[in-house]
Amino acid sequence: MIWDPCNIGFSLLESHDSWLSGRVTNFKHKLALLIINVYGPTQNENKRRVWKEIEEFIRRTQEQTCIIGGDFNSITNQSEKRGGKGKTSRATLDFVDWIHRSGLVEINMVKNAFTWNNKRLGFSNIAEKLDRFFISGNLINFPYTLQASILPFSGLDHFPIQLNILLDSGPRRCPFKFEQMWLKYDNILRILEVWWKEAEVFGSRIFKVVNKLKIIKQKLIIWNREHYGNIFDKKSQVEAELKEVNKAVMLRGMDEVLFLREKELLLEQENILAKEEVFWKQKSRETWMDEGDNNTEFFHNSVKPRRVINIISKIKTNNGLEVEDPKLISKEAVDFFSNILNIDLSPYRLDQDKIMKFIPKLLSKEHTQGLTAKFSLSKVEAALMQMNLEKSPSPDGFPIDFFFRNASPS
Structure with missing residues (x-):
């Protein structure tokens, strides 16, 4: 070495x-x-x-x-x-x-x-x-x-x-995701209801829903930073205080003050551990196992491999050059897909038209009409009931459970 x-x-x-x-x-x-x-x-x-x-x-x-x-x-x-x-x-x-x-x-x-x-x-x-x-x-x-x-x-x-x-190249912009552990916070549903009513948006119903969600998203980010806090820091702090209480008990025995403080810290620790388990379950994306049985280690171990594997460290451009700078990798990825998806600018437009001629049409006229027909409320409800409560159906980051737990927007 x-x-x-x-x-x-x-x-x-x-x-x-x-x-x-x-x-x-x-x-x-x-x-x-x-x-x-x-x-x-x-x-x-x-x-x-x-x-x-x-x-x-x-x-x-x-x-x-x-x-x-x-x-x-x-x-x-x-x-x-x-x-x-x-x-x-x-x-x-x-x-x-x-x-x-x-x-x-x-x-x-x-x-x-x-x-x-x-x-x-x-x-x-x-x-x-x-x-x-x-x-x-x-x-x-x-x-x-x-x-x-x-x-x-x-x-x-x-x-x-x-x-x-x-070394970390600096803070990366991560997409917003509603954390399931927030639902374990006292009165969180009441807080969300107040925020929803305070948000004044004018327009069609869907326009109001989309823009109110954007407002709540910003409020949640601030609330998480200023009030909810980092559960891992809180966990370390509670564990350190418990050690100090235990040292005091060993030195002078248990008294009423130490008994009450220990009881308070143990309850707080139990609450934090429950939130931690929900946090790792959501990160693990495991749907077949429920929280509540001290499965934090299992959920955490499910996340570990993805954290190591899900890294793009190098990318090759259309010119054959290899790029390693994170900012250049991001720019190259955005440019590549923007050009492909932009029909007017895409250099593959002629090739796409040629290929489409040889792809057989598998959908009948009836199937096509069914796909483009108006959907009923019962079908929407049936589709929602079949979805996993912790999954986010759109990029807004709000899971199905968020809508189920809150009153219908007006």
């Missing part, structure tokens, strides 16, 4: 025959991370021992963010192997089980890219994806973008892998 001591600090924490752990610090950006470098053994028994050692280390780090990378000498499924026996081995099953138990999220590289091969020809050639990166721990407030890549061939049987940790 090589690093610049002027910019990077490294302190070794543990060292074993097949892995080592340490803490890396970037002095300039005040970034500190736990890292584990792995060189996986070949024997299954030794692999299981190493996986257990690393799992115990991760558990001891108490939810700190940890990067795990190296040569694991194992694959997760047969798509990560070409050539050789096609049977799923015991080592593969153990490796996948360890990943799930440890709550690891893989930092994706090029899909189906092999990092090792035996350098043989023909049917004797075997290639596998043995090298990779994982991230574990609390990713709620992790402010960095992770990019994993495979470096050019080094002459060895392994391709080197590289992990880039990119």
Whole structure:
């Protein structure tokens, strides 16, 4: 391992025959991370021992963010192997089980890219994806973008892998989304009703609904920032106060003041945990499991992979140039689809007209008339009742549950 001591600090924490752990610090950006470098053994028994050692280390780090990378000498499924026996081995099953138990999220590289091969020809050639990166721990407030890549061939049987940790390019404009946990706030429905009545909009009914929703959206953003607050900060604060109460009880015993304070803090903590569970359930988009059974960890783990995968780090323009700057990526994406969807400017207009001639019309005249016919109130109600209450049917960010819980607009 090589690093610049002027910019990077490294302190070794543990060292074993097949892995080592340490803490890396970037002095300039005040970034500190736990890292584990792995060189996986070949024997299954030794692999299981190493996986257990690393799992115990991760558990001891108490939810700190940890990067795990190296040569694991194992694959997760047969798509990560070409050539050789096609049977799923015991080592593969153990490796996948360890990943799930440890709550690891893989930092994706090029899909189906092999990092090792035996350098043989023909049917004797075997290639596998043995090298990779994982991230574990609390990713709620992790402010960095992770990019994993495979470096050019080094002459060895392994391709080197590289992990880039990119600083946040600044605040991104996120679309508004009505948070289900807001509904657990006392009198929130009454507050929404007052806001709705205060919003004066003139025009047709649909015009008033759309514009009143815009007004409520702005009020909710301000209310969330100034009154509701960050539940994760509140959770940390309550936990810290509970520790202080417990210390006081250990020193001088329980008295009435401490008893009441502890009871108050425990109720507040229970309320925050309920909101947190709703928050992660909404983020996870899991619809088959309900909140209320302490499923926060499950919902959180469902969100982790998407946070790591849903990153556009590079895009290729129409001119063949690769763009990595986030602002240029956004501009290129908007320009690309604007040109395609703009019929008058699209360079594909002639091609589209030619293609349309060869697409058969599958809808009969009756079907077409049915699609364009006026819809009845009963059909609208039936469609609404079939929708998931937590889903937003339009870009305004308000879920079906929002409309069901509030009175019909006037």
